[in-house]
Amino acid sequence: MARRTGRRPGNPDTREAILGAARAAFAERGFDAASIRSIAQAAGVDPALVHHYFGSKDQLFLAAMNAPLDPGALLPAVLAGAPDGLGERLVRTFLGVWDSPAGAAAVALLRSAVSNEWTARLLREFVVTQVLRRVLDHLDVDPAELPLRGSLVATQLIGLATTRYVLRLEPVASAPPETLVAALAPTVQRYLFGDLG
């Protein structure tokens, strides 16, 4: 039986060259400043080929950092409901991802980000541009407060992931998701909309 190659479009060497250039660009210059054009140039290919292989810049970024999921596909449902339930829906969706088969890849990404500055930058860009930006664009609060509110939410959710899935501190490690949703939702809700003291 012949050895099968990947089903993704394109020459694997070219794909890898583009992904390597993308990782470097996103980590060094950040998501917003890294252009498809400059990534294509660094990889020695035409920008149209990058679009052809990976689609949008968001999708290239997700591929470059081996993201276990696309927040752009998950978040619309979270953001669609009433604002007073947003914290609860965010915590429930977050736990749903980490408790799913995608969770193992998420744990691997978090471990890598904590031990490696390069991956840390990519994860930071992911949290800001793929998750927080989409959530914060949606809030009817003082725009000057949005960055702090977003990063406070990140402290609670990243801490939940680290404690439950990496350090496995009990009883949080084994608690039913709804126990954690009930306990953490008011925290996330306050960071998004409430008084920050």
Place this chain on the structure above:
Amino acid sequence: MARRTGRRPGNPDTREAILGAARAAFAERGFDAASIRSIAQAAGVDPALVHHYFGSKDQLFLAAMNAPLDPGALLPAVLAGAPDGLGERLVRTFLGVWDSPAGAAAVALLRSAVSNEWTARLLREFVVTQVLRRVLDHLDVDPAELPLRGSLVATQLIGLATTRYVLRLEPVASAPPETLVAALAPTVQRYLFGDLG
């Protein structure tokens, strides 16, 4: 000039043998089940020598995991005040440690715990036996709820450390400590004493 050796008591090889046996025992069996007697036996020394070199079991544990500080020395002042300010004092003291010269060692320990299961177990034992147990012994709430309350506090404080010092997500990474104390104290206070939903 003669090369100076360490000023700590005892033969360095014996010290290292004890510390290695202690790390193994604390990681494999946990703090409570690991006895000084069994650690001494594994290291091939008399238990009295372990006490002579390291003092108490708590102090041996702190030495074995290279703890950057002794919560037993810090926490009495935090716990001495009024209960309604405990969350605030905990967050302020936590930030004080991580923002101090000891913070670099704390970051190293967190990085190691996230990437290494062995260190993760030691950090878990540290959080539970050296920090949470002391805090929870002090709370006048339903004892059955204490483990969940303690580990919820851990999600917020470990998340703060990971986000501020390791991932360095802005603006949490550069925020003045008092901004973070004001924002996070009500969270920690609710996890300790409040309604968990």
